[in-house]
Amino acid sequence: MLDPHPLFVTPFALLLLCIAILPLLVPHFWEHNRNKAIIAGLLSAPIAVWLLFREPMAMVHSLREYVSFIALLGSLFIVSGGIHLEGDLKATPGVNVALLGLGGALANLLGTTGASMLLIRTVLRTNSQRNHVAYLPFFFILVVSNCGGLLTPLGDPPLFLGYLRGVPFTWTFKLWPVWCCAMAWLLGLFYFIDKRAYAKEDPVHLRRDAAEIVPLKLLGWRNVGLLLGVVLSVLLPTPYREISMVGLSAVSMALGGKTARRSNEFTFGPIIEVAILFAGIFITMIPALKLLELHGASIGLTHPWHYFFASGALSSVLDNAPTYLTFLSAAQGLGLHADVVGVPTAFLAAVSAGSVLMGANTYIGNGPNFMVKAIADSAGYKTLSFGKHAVWAIAVLSPIYVFTALWLSFCVG
Secondary structure (H helix, E strand, O other), X not given: OOOOOHHHXXXXXXXXXXXXXXXXXXHHHHXXXXXXXXXXXXXXXXXXXXXXXXXXXXXXXXXXXXXXXXXXXXXXXXXXXXXXXXXEOOOOHHHXXXXXXXXXXXXXXXXXXXXXXXXXXXXXXHOOXXXXXXXXXXXXXXHOOOHHHHOOOOOOHHHHHHHHOOOOHHHHHHHHHHHHHHHHHHHHHHHHHHXXXXXXXXXXXXXXXXXXXXXXXXXXXXXXXXXXXXXXXXXXXXXXHHXXXXXXXXHHHHHOOOHHHHHHOOOOHHHHHHHHHHHHHHHHHHHHHHHHHHHHHHHOOXXXXXXXXXXXXXXXXXXXXXXXXXXXXXXXXXXXXXXXOOEOHHHHHHHHHHHHHHHXXXXXXXXXXXXXXXXXXXXXXXXXOHHHHHHHHHHHHHHHHHHHHHHXXXXXX
């Protein structure tokens, strides 16, 4: 059995470090996907070669997960990129809260990626006449790209993997207290911040915003049906699931219409960036996940809140989908009473909530995070650096973490 030396985690740590600091040190170098591919390839190559000789099936399994991961994100990105909400609303705090709340609800139907790609451009365009909205992409990532997708297996990849492992489809509805807490806190805090910022806006900009209102109109109706097809495709087994997603993406590009894509200024750049970086992440993270799987029982995780914070912490720097599976397996190994899929309800709730909520802590914690950042950057918004995003996300989400830990300890049984 593969039991890597801790030093084999070094390439993964270096890749994360590159993602964190290179945009700050050499921004012009980092903006080219070719350079990202070179760095990801150089760091992942030693691990790939080592795995091919020592444990080729681990490499194959990780690549299969990567293909499924990119097929889902890519198809949602491509198909939703052909749907355009034409229009420009008045960018008041109330309107912005309504848009974020809508995105948080849609995340449970379209997935966090689908909801993010459907709404991010509309939200950015609505606020384009204002100056004091630099925090908008940050809150969008927290609400729509992560915390909103906590209620259904369609919402976030970790929950879908749990569904494939036997978790009943409706089980995630049990997480509604955490979802309500997260939505109420984040939307309330955003409204408070946005209201103060709105009061500081130049009246000239506000008059321009009011004068340029355009009623919402949905373009690309054919892609709505295709997007529903992508969502339903997740219920298919491999490889039919991935084939279906790729096929629907191809139909969308060929027959889904061009007007909406032109209006969205659609390019493949954001999804290519995600594909490149996560190719390196999926390979270099194998030793880290294996070490945790083999030695996790010795690190003293005995209570649900332990699993909440442990799975969440790793979901911040690893992809949250395999992290969810790792801690689910660790919880099953405790030998406790089995409420669902071999674990007590509180432990499954802890791993589920930790993986979804703390995926918001970094740009690599969940797939759509990077895409939203890239789209916001291209729209002229000054997004936070990797490190600043992590610090602010943890600070803003901490009350939700405290509530969830208490809920797990006293209310879930």
